[in-house]
Amino acid sequence: MREAAAEVLAIGDELTHGFAIDTNSAHIARELEQLGFVMRAFTVVSDEPHAVCDAIRNACSRAEVVIATGGLGPTEDDRTRAAAAAAAGVELRFDADSWDRIARWFAGRGVQPPERNRVQAYLPESAEVLRNDWGTAPGFAMRIDGALLFSLPGVPREMKNMLSELVLPRLRAEFGDLGTTAFHELRLLGMAEAELGQGIAHLMPSDRNPNVGITAHSGLLTVRIAARAATIDDARALAERDAAEVRAQAGAHLLYEGSERIEERAGKLLIEKGMTLALAESCTGGMVAAELAGVPGISAVLLAGYVTYADMAKVRDLEVPASLLVAHGAVSVEVAASMAVGAARRTGARLGVAVTGIAGPSGGTPEKPVGTVCFGWCLDGHAESWRLRLPDLGRRFVRERSTIEVCAAILRRL
Numbered sequence: 001m002r003e004a005a006a007e008v009l010a011i012g013d014e015l016t017h018g019f020a021i022d023t024n025s026a027h028i029a030r031e032l033e034q035l036g037f038v039m040r041a042f043t044v045v046s047d048e049p050h051a052v053c054d055a056i057r058n059a060c061s062r063a064e065v066v067i068a069t070g071g072l073g074p075t076e077d078d079r080t081r082a083a084a085a086a087a088a089g090v091e092l093r094f095d096a097d098s099w100d101r102i103a104r105w106f107a108g109r110g111v112q113p114p115e116r117n118r119v120q121a122y123l124p125e126s127a128e129v130l131r132n133d134w135g136t137a138p139g140f141a142m143r144i145d146g147a148l149l150f151s152l153p154g155v156p157r158e159m160k161n162m163l164s165e166l167v168l169p170r171l172r173a174e175f176g177d178l179g180t181t182a183f184h185e186l187r188l189l190g191m192a193e194a195e196l197g198q199g200i201a202h203l204m205p206s207d208r209n210p211n212v213g214i215t216a217h218s219g220l221l222t223v224r225i226a227a228r229a230a231t232i233d234d235a236r237a238l239a240e241r242d243a244a245e246v247r248a249q250a251g252a253h254l255l256y257e258g259s260e261r262i263e264e265r266a267g268k269l270l271i272e273k274g275m276t277l278a279l280a281e282s283c284t285g286g287m288v289a290a291e292l293a294g295v296p297g298i299s300a301v302l303l304a305g306y307v308t309y310a311d312m313a314k315v316r317d318l319e320v321p322a323s324l325l326v327a328h329g330a331v332s333v334e335v336a337a338s339m340a341v342g343a344a345r346r347t348g349a350r351l352g353v354a355v356t357g358i359a360g361p362s363g364g365t366p367e368k369p370v371g372t373v374c375f376g377w378c379l380d381g382h383a384e385s386w387r388l389r390l391p392d393l394g395r396r397f398v399r400e401r402s403t404i405e406v407c408a409a410i411l412r413r414l
């Protein structure tokens with residue numbers, strides 16, 4: 001299996017200033033890896049002409065295919081055309097066809113083509129035009145230093161369409177069969193990243209196929225396996241071998257497998273089971289409800305979410321006995337259970353789930369430090385509750401980790 005290296009180049013001041021996040025590169029990389037290309041680098045560069053020219057030259061000297069996005073607009077700061085011409089040592093030429101298309105694009109919207117947009121029809125002499133049927137800026141393809149450079153618009157919708165309609169077919173034709181990459185993800189909760197890393201260290205050398213990595217987000221660990229092979233079936237089989245080893249290491253900590261987010265997974269399970277749910281949230285402030293509300297079809301089961309921050313609201317909305325709050329405090333397994341029972345009773349849901357905790361930075365005590373979170377669970381009238389002592393990694397962490405805990409409980413207990 002031949003190896004062909006590819007790189008992505010994202011161009012734009014908004015990216016290097018941190019005002020916008022480069023999502024184009026991730027999309028392109030996934031598509032190219034599925035074609036069998038090996039991704040070696042992402043570069044993000046400002047609109048500064050020399051920086052763009054250098055970045056193009058460097059990427060083209062290292063990779064066989066370079067896909068650049070951005071800087072094709074009609075304004076002064078859009079300089080990718082000139083930078084690519086400079087990198088190749090050629091001039092810009094006016095492409096009458098492209099200008100006709102731009103003029104027609106505007107005419108179709110009932111406006112005169114602004115003279116300013118003419119610059120978008122100036123392309124490097126040696127470049128081949130890539131028609132943009134989704135916007136004004138044409139893209140282009142050209143050879144620089146033996147590499148094939150594609151320059152696409154920065155607007156994600158235009159980029160995606162041009163990539164799938166024009167670039168990928170061209171790469172398939174030009175590079176033939178490079179094999180393909182299969183991805184597999186396993187999600188674990190409750191295991192330390194270092195411990196897992198030690199257990200599967202033998203799968204993780206950097207030059208190994210499959211490529212295996214671990215990422216952690218709010219306590220949820222993801223093991224990502226990317227396996228390259230000649231056919232998708234072979235690639236999947238290769239990935240599956242490593243997945244089996246990860247499963248063995250993970251044991252009961254394995255939560256689920258696949259690329260879905262945990263909230264999506266939990267929401268789908270509720271829908272599948274027809275399990276009506278009411279939430280009672282304190283420290284998460286509606287985060288669990290908001291995440292589940294992102295799942296299509298959740299209205300069939302999610303009946304209500306109470307955000308009961310103050311003790312008074314817990315008493316009024318969830319019928320938590322005031323005496324319970326006085327005796328144990330709002331962050332207690334007793335109150336968590338009572339909140340879950342109250343939410344289920346008030347709505348008639350089969351399942352009530354409650355979260356109450358100390359997200360910090362203040363409010364902690366020696367007995368209940370920041371990160372203490374109690375969870376209530378009431379299924380068909382049977383109440384349970386449990387407590388977690390989360391590390392104090394900030395308010396956001398405590399709230400996100402608590403939301404994950406609720407989703408994990410749904411996945412494990414239903």
Ligand code: ATP
Pocket residue numbers: 010011012014015020021022023024025069070071072073074078137152153154155156158
């Ligand atoms: P075009 O090449 O289509 O003219 P441009 O870069 O010249 O694009 P901008 O106005 O800079 O035009 O960007 C258009 C939109 O595309 C902006 O919302 C910008 O944030 C977004 N964009 C540009 N590059 C990226 C990227 N790498 N990832 C995600 N969004 C991007």
Ligand code: MG
Pocket residue numbers: 011012013070071072073154
């Ligand atoms: Mg730009």
